[in-house]
Amino acid sequence: MPEPSCPPEKRVFQTYEAPPLGGDQALRLERLRQLMAELGLAAVLVPRADEHQGEYVAPAAERLAWLTGFTGSAGLAAVARTTAALFVDGRYVVQAPTQVDTGLFQILQVPQAKLSDWLIGALKGGGLVGYDPWLHAQATLEDLSAALEAKGIKLKALGRNPIDRIWGRERPAPPAGPVRPQALTYAGKPAAEKLAQLQDTLRQDKTDAVILTQPDSIAWLFNIRGSDVAHNPVPLAFAVVPVTGKPELFIDKGKIGREARAHLAPLAKLSAPTLLASRLAALKAAGKRVRLDPNTAANWFFRKLKGGKGKIVRGTDPCLMPKARKNATEIAGARAAHKRDGAVMARFLAWLERAGGGLDEIAVARQLEEMRSDTQALKEISFDTISGAGPNGAIVHYRVTTATNRKLKAGELYLVDSGAQYLDGTTDITRTVAIGSPTREMQERFTLVLKGHIAIATARFPAGTRGVDLDAFARRALWQAGLDFDHGTGHGVGSYLSVHEGPQNISKRGTTPLEPGMIVSNEPGYYKAGAYGIRIENLLLVEEARMIEGGERAMLGFETLTLAPIDRRLIVPALLSASELAWLNAYHARVAEVIGPELGPADRAWLEAATAPIAAVAP
């Protein structure tokens, strides 16, 4: 596709301000403690969560940041009468103390530190721990409750969120992003068919209804998209799907325009979220068997449904598996999205090489976002771009701000992890490039990471193989050299949906068998703290099992969807086996063949050089 002749209207999706400094945390904490005293609570829990337990939350749900100043994407504050703690994971142990008054909140790292242990220590004489039943998944809360029970500590569900009671007028309004139908040309399957199959499942399982609480499941099922939270094109909503008859979609009607209304009219009854409680009461009173996913559904649902004549059937969200297995239209869309995005990446990498010095992390990330916008197909970026030069590249979840912005310097590596939300697919790609001349160590370690990447990309495996069975393929070359990386090898990816989509993944916790049509990332890395980071990420499509010449059992495998050059200057050919080199050269040939025609002459020439075959080194 030639570049557009007139500039399109552009939206900017990422900002680079340093995180806000927060307000008067001491005062806010004091007001919370006054409220606790009024309510007779020994402690309260303030998680970074909304009613859907998703990765992104709307500003109105940033209660943890309001209370503590901490802006990370995961965390929980526990506030007792005289002490308070903020629990964060390894990603945020550096960031949290820079944002949080550690005189007010002790910062503890999970999973080494446990919330239950802290509460037991803080509440010596027992007592009530208040929590908002909307903000905790049932399974998590049950585990916590079991751990506290023996110590005389009880959890108390609060009727109103304690932060909301003191946040006041400054609290942002809840999101009201418009809902749009996802056209059949992208979704590939009418919502009515998806609903019929879901209802078949309920019938087979002798279940009367299922409650859906995951916005991406609802978006997938009804073929709609929304814009309530950053980067994930989902509408915040709940749904009750009965085994027969019309589902009921609980969603703020302000989000539903004429087009969405027409699309949804034959599919679902639209109701205000405030009606949810009475609908659950009716299900319970009628003695219905209702499926709920304890890992994702809020405790609130379990509280509303338990007891009485009804029966809660614990089961995973039934949309998870069909959503994960992309249909032929979604697969074609993914290929088209990756072709478009690969052309952007080629233009971007060519630009980066031509630009020479003087660039910084923010300028480079802005350029990449702008080039994606230039496709006129960009709906959103799929997450905040990780743009890390030198030592910043070694921070796995680095997010550049004006406070941390760093120049790209010769002799350093630059790592850029980014993605796009297009109507036909979600992309996620990481490339690490040499600025000036890399050291031999950088090249060797890059090549070890590449060996792991290739081991995943070329893996064949029988049906039933799970991500956990493959994860070590990505690590073996690093392990043999005494190195490793501290994140999973790959996560599932949605189809114009969440860039982190379950249940499939490639990691030590990857217990879901990989099935044809699933998309997962392949992103081994290596991080030298204070020096540089390396990650090579492509998205993979799980292919249908097929027979291998001379073999006996059909084997699954991967098609690499992402098409962009891997920096040849960082590769030590002598460290690659003949078959690894063959994969690399074949991959680069494919990138040149598919992406080349999408580029102007200068970028095409750059791409040809960047994808030229590497000759085998005599052993």
Next chain:
Amino acid sequence: MPEPSCPPEKRVFQTYEAPPLGGDQALRLERLRQLMAELGLAAVLVPRADEHQGEYVAPAAERLAWLTGFTGSAGLAAVARTTAALFVDGRYVVQAPTQVDTGLFQILQVPQAKLSDWLIGALKGGGLVGYDPWLHAQATLEDLSAALEAKGIKLKALGRNPIDRIWGRERPAPPAGPVRPQALTYAGKPAAEKLAQLQDTLRQDKTDAVILTQPDSIAWLFNIRGSDVAHNPVPLAFAVVPVTGKPELFIDKGKIGREARAHLAPLAKLSAPTLLASRLAALKAAGKRVRLDPNTAANWFFRKLKGGKGKIVRGTDPCLMPKARKNATEIAGARAAHKRDGAVMARFLAWLERAGGGLDEIAVARQLEEMRSDTQALKEISFDTISGAGPNGAIVHYRVTTATNRKLKAGELYLVDSGAQYLDGTTDITRTVAIGSPTREMQERFTLVLKGHIAIATARFPAGTRGVDLDAFARRALWQAGLDFDHGTGHGVGSYLSVHEGPQNISKRGTTPLEPGMIVSNEPGYYKAGAYGIRIENLLLVEEARMIEGGERAMLGFETLTLAPIDRRLIVPALLSASELAWLNAYHARVAEVIGPELGPADRAWLEAATAPIAAVAP
């Protein structure tokens, strides 16, 4: 060590009779059903199990074989009023119908077929299912009970085993194998120290006592060995270890000779097993917190302890981990045992090659056992030798009998999987050898299995790595060729104890981190049904983590303990990478160096040829 000059007294450990045909199964089943009617039972369960849930049971506990004729090492019969089923796993789907009257027992394969489903189908109107609470692990029984509960079917613990009530006088006497102390020169750590550490654990966990039901845990803890069941040198016994004071060992006193009594006197009070019930009642009455492992302890213990003032603390058998991590003495013993056993294997393989034609599977297995006996150190073989020629090699758990005995024929493969119980260690080794000229396909597939074996043997991995993380290394070369094998890659091995020892293993279910001192087998295979089987098995010792030149993180690794040549005639050098070939040649050089001096001149000459380096093939 030169060969002994006078022949030692020999015991024969393996017999080769075809399994007994069983008695009148129809009559026995009829008598069982009469008893069921008298007891008001709709069904009864007859598992292949004893009170310790071990792999081997004494003849007195072979109730399943008595009832059904099935002699496999795992299985369960469910008998209803008019129907009955025998549940076996994939190992026994061929064997079971040859032994069992399928007019009496429907044969079903687990895990595809489920006991609970069968019972629900057979007991349409609900009813009582009788079981012997001594013969079912608590966790298994709870799962079954939960699955049946919703269907109105109840499990009923029987006061006396129903088979024992009808088996009568033909029932063999319970075993009474003498107990002997395991000398400190082999055990490496005094039992008093092990006990003190166990009691420390109980103290830290605020537990008042632990009940040990696993004979190998008891053997390890008290530094004793027994001979109650085949191949595993363990005494059948139970123990109650209080947090302070002397443990009580419940064991038939007829097994305790003077030496054992003197060894045990300072360590434990000896009591008859019949006193166990009153001891548990006392623990319960005193409100004690008692640790029990629901995965291995019989339901009987949970029934005795539940309710009242006491508290059952569910936790794994606390001997499992310290037993699995061999101490320095046990490691030295393992190396000595493998040197001795490697010399036997070299003599045996040399003999096999010299013997030429005319041999059959039984003759070869007898020769191997005799050569192990000739060391004068053999206490037992560690399991019935798997001696499989041609298509019999493709039966993973093949056990040769006079009925299946097959000649070793030119152009076929011969697979022999065997092991020894020596005082200083337990061995387990599989070699596959070419009889005459192998086909190219045999060679190629052998080489793929060898690549998997080498991938495990050479793996480096960080602390925390579990067997599941490594298992696919053994399969990758096969997977890439469209092949696989249907068993785990490796199991834990004891120190003059069980040849199958948990919790460590290398398999898709291997969730225990591998720790220094653990011993695991490395035995990938390939099986072509009706044609041939390939397996290459060595035992591995998990080494201490150490830094690798140029690396950042200490990495664990394996020392290969088993020392015996791998058949060079079956290797296609061109399929091996340079590093794989280097491993093979280095391994063979080590075998020649360590084992060569143990051999006479003819065998040594054979070994030198069998371990000669293989030259690299130009790519």
